[in-house]
Amino acid sequence: MRSPDVIAVRRTPLRPLLVKELRGIVSGRALWTMLLIMCPIVGFSFFQAVSLYGEASASASDQAALASGLSPLDGVLVPTFGAFYVTVTLLFPFVAIRALGREKETGTLRLLVQLPYRTPTLIIAKAAAVAGAWLIALIPAVSALVLWLMLGGHLHALETLNLLMGHLLYGLLIGAIALFAAAITESAATAAIVTLAVTIGSWILDFTLAGQPGLAEWVSRLSLTQTLRPFEQGLLALGLVLGSLAAIVGFAELATLWLHPGVPLRAKLVRSLGCVAVTGALVLLAAQVRTTIDVTEDRRNSFPAADQRALAALRGPLVITVHLAPEDPRYVDLRRNVLSKLERVLPNVTIRLVASQSFIGRSGDDSYGEVEYDYAGRIDKTRSTSDREILPLIYGLAQVPLPTPVAGEDYPGYPLVANAALVLLWFFGALPLLIALAWWLSRRAPRIPLSTCQGGES
Amino acid sequence: MSVTAAMANSVVERAPPLLRVLGLAKHYGEQHALAEISFDVHAGEVLGLIGPNGAGKTTLLEALAGLIPVEAGELVWRDTPTPNAERRDIMFYLPDGLRPWDDELVMRVLTFFATVHGRTAREVTETIGSVGLAPVLRKRVHALSKGYARRLMLALALLTPQPLLLMDEPFDGFDLRQTRDVMGLIRRVAAAGRTLVLAIHQLADAERVCDRFVLLADGAVRGAGTLDELRAQTKLMPASLEDIFLALT
Numbered sequence: 001m002r003s004p005d006v007i008a009v010r011r012t013p014l015r016p017l018l019v020k021e022l023r024g025i026v027s028g029r030a031l032w033t034m035l036l037i038m039c040p041i042v043g044f045s046f047f048q049a050v051s052l053y054g055e056a057s058a059s060a061s062d063q064a065a066l067a068s069g070l071s072p073l074d075g076v077l078v079p080t081f082g083a084f085y086v087t088v089t090l091l092f093p094f095v096a097i098r099a100l101g102r103e104k105e106t107g108t109l110r111l112l113v114q115l116p117y118r119t120p121t122l123i124i125a126k127a128a129a130v131a132g133a134w135l136i137a138l139i140p141a142v143s144a145l146v147l148w149l150m151l152g153g154h155l156h157a158l159e160t161l162n163l164l165m166g167h168l169l170y171g172l173l174i175g176a177i178a179l180f181a182a183a184i185t186e187s188a189a190t191a192a193i194v195t196l197a198v199t200i201g202s203w204i205l206d207f208t209l210a211g212q213p214g215l216a217e218w219v220s221r222l223s224l225t226q227t228l229r230p231f232e233q234g235l236l237a238l239g240l241v242l243g244s245l246a247a248i249v250g251f252a253e254l255a256t257l258w259l260h261p262g263v264p265l266r267a268k269l270v271r272s273l274g275c276v277a278v279t280g281a282l283v284l285l286a287a288q289v290r291t292t293i294d295v296t297e298d299r300r301n302s303f304p305a306a307d308q309r310a311l312a313a314l315r316g317p318l319v320i321t322v323h324l325a326p327e328d329p330r331y332v333d334l335r336r337n338v339l340s341k342l343e344r345v346l347p348n349v350t351i352r353l354v355a356s357q358s359f360i361g362r363s364g365d366d367s368y369g370e371v372e373y374d375y376a377g378r379i380d381k382t383r384s385t386s387d388r389e390i391l392p393l394i395y396g397l398a399q400v401p402l403p404t405p406v407a408g409e410d411y412p413g414y415p416l417v418a419n420a421a422l423v424l425l426w427f428f429g430a431l432p433l434l435i436a437l438a439w440w441l442s443r444r445a446p447r448i449p450l451s452t453c454q455g456g457e458s
Numbered sequence: 459m460s461v462t463a464a465m466a467n468s469v470v471e472r473a474p475p476l477l478r479v480l481g482l483a484k485h486y487g488e489q490h491a492l493a494e495i496s497f498d499v500h501a502g503e504v505l506g507l508i509g510p511n512g513a514g515k516t517t518l519l520e521a522l523a524g525l526i527p528v529e530a531g532e533l534v535w536r537d538t539p540t541p542n543a544e545r546r547d548i549m550f551y552l553p554d555g556l557r558p559w560d561d562e563l564v565m566r567v568l569t570f571f572a573t574v575h576g577r578t579a580r581e582v583t584e585t586i587g588s589v590g591l592a593p594v595l596r597k598r599v600h601a602l603s604k605g606y607a608r609r610l611m612l613a614l615a616l617l618t619p620q621p622l623l624l625m626d627e628p629f630d631g632f633d634l635r636q637t638r639d640v641m642g643l644i645r646r647v648a649a650a651g652r653t654l655v656l657a658i659h660q661l662a663d664a665e666r667v668c669d670r671f672v673l674l675a676d677g678a679v680r681g682a683g684t685l686d687e688l689r690a691q692t693k694l695m696p697a698s699l700e701d702i703f704l705a706l707t
Contacts, residue, residue, distance in 0.1 A: 016573040020559075020566075027561050108558045110525055111614070114546045115574055262542045264527035445563050445596040 012116040014125065021099060021129035028098045031133055032439040034091040036432055038084070038140045043427020045083035046144040049076045050151065050420035057415030067413035071298050073159050076148055078232050081167055084141040085228060088134075088171055089203075093195035095133050096178035099126040100255070101188030113260050123179065123256045130175035134168065143431060147423050154414040156297040159234050166231025169244040173224060174199060176251035183258040199224060234296030239289035246286055250279030292344055298411035303341050306403035307391055314398050316376035317348045323370045326353060334371065334385040341387070373397060474537070476501040476653055477548075477622065482521055482531030484677075491517045493678045495531065499622070499655060504648050506668030507657040508703060514677035515657035516554065519624045522655070523551035550618040554626035554657075557607050560600035564591065564610055567599060571617045582617070588643060589613045604631040612640065616647065623647070626657045641667045665699040675707040 025031055053075040060066035103109045112122060149155060174195070181194035202224040220226075227244055230237040257263075257271045294301035302308055320339065324331035331353075342349050372381045373390070375397035384390055395402055475498035484492040492514050499505050507515045520526045522533065524542035533540045535548050559567050568591070572582045586592055589609040594602055602610065608631040615623055628644065629637045644667055648654055658664040664671065671688065673681040681688055681702065689697050692705045 012574055012576075016570055020570050023562070023566070024559065102561075103559075106558070106560055107553060107556050108560075110520075110523075110551070110553050111556070111558050113525070114523065114550055116546065117574075262524040262527055446565070 014117075014121065017115075017117060017121070017125045018128055021125045022132050024102070025095060025099055025129050025133045026136075026442050028095075028102070030091075030094045030098050031136060032435060034087065034095055034137060035139065035435045037091060038087045038137065039427050039432045039435065041087055042080060042083045042140040042144060043424060043431070046076070046080040046147070046427070047420050047423055049079040050148070050153075050418055050423070054417040054420070057417045060413070060415050061417070064412075067415045068298070068411050070413040070415045071296070071300075071411075072148070072154055072414055073156070073163070073234060073296060076153065077145075077155075077160065077163055080144045081141055081163060081232075084138075084167065085170065085225075088137065088167070088174060089199045089224075090196070092134070092137065092171060092174050093178040093181075093192055093199065095137070096130045096175040097182045097188050097191045097195065099129050099133075100179055100182035100259075101185075101191050104182060104185075105187055109259075109261065113262070119259050120253075120256045123252055123259060126179060126255075127172075127175065127252055130179065131168075131172060134171040134175065137171075138164075138167075139435075140427065140431060143426065144423075147426065151416070151418040151420065151423075153416050153418070158295040159297060162234065162236050162295045163231050165236075165241075166228050169241065169248070170224065170227050172248050173227060173244060173251070176248045176255070179255040180251045180258070183255040230292065233301065234294060235301055236293040236295050238291040238293075239286050242289060243283045243286035246279055246282035250275060250282070253279070290343060292340075294344065298413075301341065302344065303387060303391065304405060306406050307387075308345055310395070310400065310403040311342070311345045311391075312347070314346060314375075314394075314400070315348065316398065317350065318342070318346055318394065318397075319350045319352065319374040321352045321354055321372040321374070323354050323365075323367050323372075330369065330385055337385055338387050338390050473500060475499060476536065478534040479522065480532050480534065482518070482528055482533075484517055484521055484526065484528045490677050492521060492528070492531075493676075495674075495677075495679055497672045497679060497682050499653060500670075501621075501653055502648055502651060503669040504644060504654045504656065504667055506664040506671045507655060507674055508659075508661060508664050508668075508671050508699065509657075509674035509707075510659055513659075513674040515659070515674055516626055517677070518674065519551055519626050519655070519657055520553075523549060523624055525551065546620070548620055549622035549624055550615060550620040551624040552611055552615045552626060552628070554630060556611060557599045557602070558611070558614065560598070562599055563595070564597055564599060564602065564606075565595040567610065568595075568613060568617070571614050575617055575619055577617050585613050585616045588616065590639075605633070605636060608632060612643070621651075622653045622655065624655045624657075627659065628656055629658065629660065629663050637663065661698070661700045661703060671699065673703055673706055680706040 053070070053072075056075070057067075057070055060070055100109075103112055113119065115122075117125075145155060145160070177198050178191065178195045181191040181198075182188065185191045185194060202222075205220050205223040206225050208220075227240065230240055253275050254272055257268055257275060292301075299305070299308075303311065320342070322331065322334065322339075324334070339351055343351070369383050370381050371383065371390075372379060373393060375394065378397045378399075380393050380397055382389060382393055392402060477499040479495060479497050479499070482492050482495040483490070495514075495518060507518060509515050517526065521528045521531075522545070524545035527542075533545070540548065559570075568582060568586065571577075572585075577585075586595070589612050591606065591609050591613055594606050594610075597606075599607065599610065608628075612628065615625065629640060632640055641663070644654060644656070648669075656664070656668065658668070665685065670684050671682065672679055673688075681691060683691065685699060685702075688699075688702045688706075689695055692702050694701055694705055697705075
């Protein structure tokens, strides 16, 4: 039985810890410096995007077909948030590392781990503060959205929220990696090097391995930047969301394992191996979740509405055998234009990729390039990668009539010619000034009750 | 029987010990930082861990607090073995030379500690008064003088509720008058029922404030007991703590 004079440490309020962590980040220079750097970068990207969108809109003003191709998601949101992504990749690690690195450097960690909180609680509080810092960092980008609306621009709520969620997951992933790096290293500088090695390494993976066959293609999928792609395309990929969350929790758990200085190194290594194994398994499981939802207003990731309804009604199994190598541009086209959309709409579809080797030097293989469609035992083949040829083929195999296009369901497009020159004043003048003011206010000492101040002289 | 074990067994026969340290060992590669350290801590006493720089005092305190892993040994708190993870329930360790959350205001650091440990505003005010921190409450921790940084750490320790306080070099950075004040404060804390283990390298300071002593040199215990017990052990009558330490190390 425990001694009665052992203190009860399990019911400590979480709020003071959360406030301390958030204040720790806000009181540092890293967050404010990042915000000040972010203002012109995000602002100029937004300005350029609006200008280019305006030029495209001017030529599309009297042509409905051209106007329907003008989506604010591609034209304004993705470029603006692309600048946000760059600054988060390069600068956010410094903000996140501060949540732990400073305490390790100064030795304050020795006090922190003696507080009546469990180690996971300490990391959760730090992760919450990092998430708070990400929200603060979002101010320039969100202000761009507000300016876009003020200029008369259009925003589709779902695709905008989806994009924000993608960036949130990416930011939390960077934050979790930074916390882990801070937990395993002795100084904030070393932690920054480790984190940047991962984030910039992701770019290198993207540049060098994407589109390569075999193992290289699989390795390139580990790039952090891959996290954002579907969200930028207006897709809510549940597997990706779950995988990202598993990775975030995994890195946070690793940070927890390495935080306490009193745990022997061997125990940390053994537990880390277990954590990596469990996280890896969860990420692999998440990768099996193929459900993706097209949240775009223009339904770019789906077939036309009439086809969607007709295809959703097909209950028979469709087996598609593709005689193409994965890196073949025709396969890339086929996947984007047809296969991905079929996977989203058909209740029972199987896609088999037969030619897994490089497509170079396959001139002697006559079947190479063919795609075989087998619907309930009826088979047809084509080399086309266009939905305009493939959908009629599938309807023929399913013995259903071609659906009649529904008028009025086409995406109208949102052309906008706006003078964005004034937004530069906001991003290069007013917003940085407001941020500097907020920084100054955050550094001001609070008022202290007179009785407290007189404590020493009483 | 080893010297340290013999010392552990020759504990003052007055009350069951609050804490028993048994065979604590810590290596850094080939170097023995702590070699089979054993001693007892009694409730309400001020125990001094005495030794020169490099004797292993800080390592011992951090090992006791569970902040560094050890190769061997255990802590028994009121007859119950206490693993690393539970040490913070019974003791609070105040490191030497630390400026906690150095970019924060002194008042905020105090408020944080007080809120976490459920202290009232009145208790905070009393603590601030007892260590004389009032003039620097609106200063940032990194801007404090060495003496005020020490007072802040002392205030944090006073705000914690653990029955056992471990303090590393509590008088470093204080002038003569301040040292006397802090000694008085430590005595009052002990009188109020808390137990203190102080790592001190200034023997004169230790002799004035501690009830009992554990003499350390090269990571090993060279003697333990009250001043009179140590005098009897060394057969030096009369002798100061300094004389005894020199005789035993």
